[in-house]
Amino acid sequence: MGRGAGACVHRSPGRRAHAARHADPARGDRVKRAPSREVVELARSDLKGRPRSRKRAVVTIRDGEFAAALSRNEFVLRYQPIVDLRSGDCRRVEALLRWRHPRFGLLEPGEFLPVASDFIERIGVWVVRAAADQWTEWRARGPAIGIGINVSRPELANVDAFLEAIAPLGSGAVTFELGPETFGTADARPAVTRLAAAGARISLDGVGAEDAPGRALASQLDEIKISRTLVRRAAEDPRALADMRALVELARDYRLTSIAVGIEDRAARDLALSLGCELAQGYFVSRPLVPDRLGPWRRWAAGLALTGSLTVTTFAGIGKAAASGGGQQTPTLVKGVLPTACSLDLPNVTARTGIELACVRTDAADIYVEESVTPAIREAIAKAVDRDVATLERDFGRAFASRPAVYAFATRNTFAFGLQEIFGVRGPDAGLLAVANGGITLPRQGAIVLNLQNVPSDKDFAIVRHELTHALVHETIGLNAVLPAWFDEGLATLVERDGGATSGARSSAVALSVLTAGKTTLGDLEQQTLWAQRNAAIDGQAYSVAAEAVRLLEERVSHDGLLRILEAMGGGSTFAAAYADEAGESIGDFERSFPSRLAADQSEARIVQTPRADGVLWTLAGFTPESVVTVTIDGAGYHLEYEIRTDKYGMHQGSFGGTAPKGEYTIRASRAGTAASATIQT
Helix, strand or coil: CCCCCCCCCCCCCCHHHHHHHCCCCCCCCEEECCCCCCEEEEECECCCCCECCCCCEEEECCCCHHHHHHHCCCEEEEEEEEEECCCCCEEEEEEEEEEEECCCEEECHHHCHHHCHHHHHHHHHHHHHHHHHHHHHHHHHCCCCEEEEEECCHHHHHHHHHHHHHCCCCCCCEEEEECHHHHCCHHHHHHHHHHHHCCCEEEEEEECHHHCCCHHHHCCCCEEEECHHHHHHHCCCHHHHHHHHHHHHHHHHCCCEEEEECCCCHHHHHHHHHCCCCEEECCCCCCCECHHHHHHHHHHHHHHHHHCCCEECCCCCHHHHHHCCCCCCCCEECCCCCCCCCCCCHHHHHHHHCCCEEEEECCCCEEEEECCCCHHHHHHHHHHHHHHHHHHHHHHCCCCCCCCEEEEECCHHHHHHHHHHHHCCCHHHHHHHHHHCCEEEEHHHCEEEEEHHHCCCCCCCHHHHHHHHHHHHHHHHCCCCCCCHHHHHHHHHHHHHCCCHHHHHHHHHHHHHHHHCCCCCCCCCCCHHHHHHHHHHCCCCHHHHHHHHHHHHHHHHCHHHHHHHHHHHHCCCCHHHHHHHHHCCCHHHHHHHHHHHHHHHCCCCEEEEEEECCEEEEEEECCCCCCEEEEEEEECCEEEEEEEECCCCCCEEEEECCCCCCCEEEEEEEECCEEEEEEEEC
16 A cells, blocks of 8 residues: 555565565665564665665564554655656655654654554555545645555455545546556456446556556556666666566557656656656655645646756736735746747657647747648637637736647647647547547646647637636636636636627527436536536536526626636635625525526527628527427518427527518517517618
């Protein structure tokens, strides 16, 4: 468990191997067999293998001390970051067990687990529960980071306790790491299957060339962790280098994440990166940290250690800056970093991915477009970006702190491959995004990535407005602030529509239908990590629900009030507190009353219209679903009357003006006491 909590110690020659495997992965601990259950002898070495002391440390564990340690909460967890080799972003941490012993101080796993066989299962359950509690605490402060937990075969007998502990957490929050000797056993697979079904990720830990999984076993995995022994040998041994390269390629072929363990210096980092390994863990990245140190480390150390450069953007929210007498601060760029939040070495990208990108630098942004995209579309994207940056900066009353970087890929395949190779998105996630999304925003990389194959009819490139809205909102509130997913996506969807009355009317009707049928609630659409899943479950209609929620919220507090909520979050407030201060009601009250508020808002029948080059597009809304409605259109010397049938949302759409004389017309719709009218100018 956590490189130690998962040891199963037997009174047999196998004890030595088990204890050695579960020593700290970032150290060179060597465990000697103990002559009795009460004594563990440990000789430590530093990172380069030199003994720290010639004197061997001897720790005597007395009867009853393990039980007392559990009851007195003497066990603690430390967290070692696992980071993206390209960006330095911390992807997750591994929970490492320590014992704050009353006589010996802080003990590491190799100093007590070899004689803890009677307590291994209880310690394992404690570690999973403690890690889950820590994840929940991090989540309350902002975006939580995933936690990896090492488990051994005996501990899987407690799978019910594990499932209970991780049940409240989001999918992917916990990764269970199993060694090959555990994962390969038939009796472990039912437990592994149950953990995966509950949303846990599964990692094969300590993988050497002889442990490479076949396709059947790989289908049950999310990642492989290449053993520190192989990583260390690969720098000097050509055969080890070939073995490590083969494992990285196998992971890529099976769409698994590859992690190099034991990255202790820059040479090891460079080697792992050159082989295409995605993530890294080791002392060169970070030593194991106490929970409170992880936040500062994530903001600073990873980028410096892994990439050798760091872009530091300092922002003070408008309200906060005004109070201090200052204004918005400009980004501070460390020497050697280009003046954009995300810059590309284009030749290197082409060599690594095979994707040819052309760079277009406009007044407002840096745009990287796949070479296969036609010049006309490149120009249209560039115009859309400049147009929407200007519009958003005007509407939000603030400028982008750094130039947006927009990446446009021609196909789903190149979009997915670009996400993996350029931005470090894991393969399965990139594939899902490519199928479902027209674009995504990566605030921490300062990047917007477009999937042009999914927006073929978007001649206006409204997707650019949507993603730029995400970028500016998250720049305003800060990277660590948390918005409800429905607000984040709803605001971007409203801006994307650009006030279109017809699309707004349909969105209102769709949202009301979904809510009335009990298919979802705003509470269901709260978590960012579950947005895609919830949206898919209601056939993509979550965007309509979210947009209507933000529309009514904005009507409640005004546009300026909505901006003040974002600014307050930039100053350190939570979304709930900022909304309560602005609206005089809790966000919970708003979420619960939203269906009834929307029903009241949509209670009247109406006709909305959108001018077009060939006339007017008109839409009936608010009528009984699937009912017959009489429509009349009258003008000077003109009369037309006919019947239409509304759709399942009580709507119908038509056009007028293509052949009728220019002038003013009145359109009326009526059915059994329900009527609406509008004046049309052609």
